[in-house]
Amino acid sequence: MSLELQGLGVSRGIAIGKAHILFHNQLDVREYLVAKDDVEQEVSRLELATAQAKAQLKSILDNIPANAPADVSSFIDTHMLMLQDSSLTKIPVEMIRNRRCNAEWALQLQRDALINVFDEMDDPYLRTRRNDVDHVVNRIHRLLADEGHTDIAIDGRLKGAIIIAEDLTPADTMLMQHQGVAAFVTEHGGATSHTTILARSLGIPAIVGVGSLRRYIQDNEPLIVDGETGTLIAGADSSTFQEYQQRLIRFKQHIASLSRYKSQPSQTRDGKKIFLHANADSPEDITTISNSGAQGIGLYRTEFLYMNRTSPPEEEEQVAAYRKVAEGMDSQYVTIRTFDLGADKTVDGGRNLNQTVTNPALGLRAIRLCLKQPNMFRTQLRAILRASAFGKIKIMFPMISNTQELLQAQHLLQRCKFELDKEGLEYDRHIETGAMIEIPASAICAEMFAKQVDFLSIGTNDLIQYTLAIDRIDDHVNYLYDPLHPAVLRLIQITLEAGKKHNIPVSMCGEMAGDPRYTRLLLAMGLENFSMHPNALLEIKQIINETNLGQLPKNALQILNMSDPFDAELLLEQINSPTH
Ligand code: PEP
Ligand code: MG
Numbered sequence: 001m002s003l004e005l006q007g008l009g010v011s012r013g014i015a016i017g018k019a020h021i022l023f024h025n026q027l028d029v030r031e032y033l034v035a036k037d038d039v040e041q042e043v044s045r046l047e048l049a050t051a052q053a054k055a056q057l058k059s060i061l062d063n064i065p066a067n068a069p070a071d072v073s074s075f076i077d078t079h080m081l082m083l084q085d086s087s088l089t090k091i092p093v094e095m096i097r098n099r100r101c102n103a104e105w106a107l108q109l110q111r112d113a114l115i116n117v118f119d120e121m122d123d124p125y126l127r128t129r130r131n132d133v134d135h136v137v138n139r140i141h142r143l144l145a146d147e148g149h150t151d152i153a154i155d156g157r158l159k160g161a162i163i164i165a166e167d168l169t170p171a172d173t174m175l176m177q178h179q180g181v182a183a184f185v186t187e188h189g190g191a192t193s194h195t196t197i198l199a200r201s202l203g204i205p206a207i208v209g210v211g212s213l214r215r216y217i218q219d220n221e222p223l224i225v226d227g228e229t230g231t232l233i234a235g236a237d238s239s240t241f242q243e244y245q246q247r248l249i250r251f252k253q254h255i256a257s258l259s260r261y262k263s264q265p266s267q268t269r270d271g272k273k274i275f276l277h278a279n280a281d282s283p284e285d286i287t288t289i290s291n292s293g294a295q296g297i298g299l300y301r302t303e304f305l306y307m308n309r310t311s312p313p314e315e316e317e318q319v320a321a322y323r324k325v326a327e328g329m330d331s332q333y334v335t336i337r338t339f340d341l342g343a344d345k346t347v348d349g350g351r352n353l354n355q356t357v358t359n360p361a362l363g364l365r366a367i368r369l370c371l372k373q374p375n376m377f378r379t380q381l382r383a384i385l386r387a388s389a390f391g392k393i394k395i396m397f398p399m400i401s402n403t404q405e406l407l408q409a410q411h412l413l414q415r416c417k418f419e420l421d422k423e424g425l426e427y428d429r430h431i432e433t434g435a436m437i438e439i440p441a442s443a444i445c446a447e448m449f450a451k452q453v454d455f456l457s458i459g460t461n462d463l464i465q466y467t468l469a470i471d472r473i474d475d476h477v478n479y480l481y482d483p484l485h486p487a488v489l490r491l492i493q494i495t496l497e498a499g500k501k502h503n504i505p506v507s508m509c510g511e512m513a514g515d516p517r518y519t520r521l522l523l524a525m526g527l528e529n530f531s532m533h534p535n536a537l538l539e540i541k542q543i544i545n546e547t548n549l550g551q552l553p554k555n556a557l558q559i560l561n562m563s564d565p566f567d568a569e570l571l572l573e574q575i576n577s578p579t580h
Pocket of ligand 1: 301340462
């Protein structure tokens with residue numbers, strides 16, 4: 001009898017293979033006091049384990065192929081940095097010396113303190129980075145417990161396997177990619193977890209958040225993974241296997257056929273030009289972006305520059321980073337979003353977390369924090385302006401909720417320009433500014449903002465979160481996430497109309513823009529500027545290039561008034577049907 005388990009499909013593709021179960025034994029962290037005379041020996045034990053952990057990661061980093069996506073090494077780099085950070089090197093040692101805790105206990109106490117800090121964070125991406133702490137601490141714990149071999153053995157056994165795990169570390173993921181695994185399925189994780197991001201970058205099908213995997217799946221049993229629908233099938237009959245074999249072949253053909261779109265312009269069959277941009281997080285993304293055929297960067301998330309460090313980046317460091325992106329993109333625009341850090345991630349890049357915030361997503365984040373920390377904001381604005389002398393840059397302000405915020409931001413920008421003038425430093429005098437529409441109130445009043453800026457950009461990830469009152473990273477309410485909800489669609493429409501009326505471009509840079517299910521609907525609504533993960537770009541271009549706007553169903557926009565989600569799905573299918 002077959003068994004179907006449902007999770008969140010986070011990286012598309014079909015995989016058929018045998019299960020390889022990869023659950024680490026639960027580590028028993030021993031807690032005891034060490035004798036006074038043994039304290040220094042205990043400190044050495046911890047230091048040795050930390051050094052071994054570093055050596056293990058270094059060896060993995062050294063073996064990353066040159067053509068691997070930048071995400072892969074950056075995650076492992078992050079772990080290396082954590083292993084060198086005083087929060088893991090000094091504080092547990094002090095605990096051993098001052099409190100005479102054993103090494104495992106000291107490390108565990110510090111792990112709990114760091115996890116608390118991450119749990120308080122507002123930004124969903126950064127909150128999921130609590131996993132980094134766990135992965136790094138776990139590695140040291142295993143070494144302390146003398147489970148020396150903490151990584152996956154490279155012995156070729158994993159070729160074509162479907163990995164079934166509780167969660168995966170970046171190092172695991174990397175080693176498995178080397179061995180040609182077919183898919184990942186994990187119990188934990190969400191849309192922004194490590195496994196998700198890496199699996200997408202590596203193009204490996206993945207499902208996360210499948211509860212009780214361990215209970216249902218046995219080692220070596222044949223499985224089918226559908227990374228799009230999030231379905232894991234065990235014990236399938238031969239006709240199901242055949243059906244998925246066919247789908248796998250079609251999927252591979254489809255991916256292979258996309259490369260021809262790289263050099264094609266993106267425009268609908270009836271000649272409407274559509275602009276396709278990429279989202280980026282670091283200068284290292286440029287190679288992937290150039291290979292995707294993107295026409296520029298529609299969202300450059302700068303908060304990653306502020307992560308994993310004890311103080312925010314200085315102006316010079318920021319100028320260098322932004323300049324590298326601008327120069328790397330050559331004659332194409334890079335839209336730099338000012339830092340979208342959260343309530344707790346202030347001047348020290350996320351460590352000075354004394355306040356407790358009840359609703360961090362509704363708290364002091366993004367532009368609110370920028371304006372509350374004018375010096376830090378000024379440093380960034382000056383850096384962006386200075387980098388604009390070396391390439392084409394636009395500035396975008398996140399999470400704008402009223403016109404005052406926008407005016408204040410623009411006022412600060414103006415001041416920075418005066419300063420640079422006085423100092424004789426070059427910048428683009430006509431640099432464009434834009435506002436992100438991520439809050440329902442701002443979408444409803446998009447016209448107010450349209451009068452003040454050169455462009456608008458719809459951040460659907462937050463817009464959907466705030467419209468439907470669902471925390472982006474809360475697994476319990478994930479099922480309510482619905483880009484087709486009429487409220488979401490109407491807010492998008494209002495924003496598009498505001499742009500049209502005031503003659504400014506409106507872009508969309510949330511996940512919805514890179515989801516092929518919504519491309520035709522968004523085209524029908526009048527969206528002309530998309531920005532997305534570079535891996536999604538060619539597929540979206542293919543849909544655009546195969547669409548004849550004039551032939552889309554006349555009733556397509558009725559979806560904005562559909563009270564029944566089932567009817568909305570049916571109409572979407574009709575819009576997406578190949579005959580249109
Ligand atoms: C969004 O909210 O849709 C967006 C693009 O910004 P981020 O995901 O960085 O919050
Ligand atoms: Mg956002």
